[in-house]
Amino acid sequence: MAAVSQSFKTELLGAIPSLRAFAVSLTQNADRADDLVQETLVKAWDKHESFQPGTNLKAWLFTILRNEFYSQMRKRGREVQDSDGIMTARLAVHPAQHGQLDLKDFRGALEQLPEDQREAIILIGASGFSYEEAAEICGCAVGTIKSRVSRARTRLQEILKISGEDEFGPDAISAQVTGSNAA
């Protein structure tokens, strides 16, 4: 077994913040997330020879982490959610005041998404992966990722009661207040 190169180790270290962020997004639990990251690092170390230098290490690590997450879920006897058949309970979110959507509300809404939709929208909308990379990480077709992202977005808009972007511009009332209070 060849020694793990110093650059591989440095890159692993550098990937930890995003691995933790992805793990929290998947597990919704900080302790479970860190265990998942630890497991991922050990696996990545053991399998370092199967990594092709010059390819995307972050995508490779995300794939390992995701596989580990779903394998743990199966071990726990929990069915992997199927977003097509799921009806998620609605979270009562008060209409945002003056267009400020609270991060706490957003987190709550994200938690309600089925895992496959949540991971898709995180990979594409936050982790900076392309559709092709996300499809590879999730082991599915590019079209599947696109439809999951789009369903996730629609679902979040429903939960958060966002119907259109124009709702978040200055509304009539705030415009009036600003205008009338001008000293």
Added chain:
Amino acid sequence: MGNQTRVPLALGFAVEERFRVLETRASMKAMSKKRMADAASRHRNGDGNPLGANSEIARKLKQYYDELVSDRVPDRFAQLLSQLEQTEPAQKKD
């Protein structure tokens, strides 16, 4: 995990700083790659970014994730990699 080597605190912080720099560099690289891939994808399929670059959902998602990414990395991870390194390249003990 009781007998793991302790990383001196100052070193821990230095390593953490290094993480941040690397992380930023990596995500910048990933971003430009994503932009190219998205542009190519739009060109092929005639559709835009389903998140809408400036939508409230896209902004909150970024905010949510960036907060997680910037969370302080516990020392246990640097310690873990040092431990793994110490058992390398000697034969694996199973």
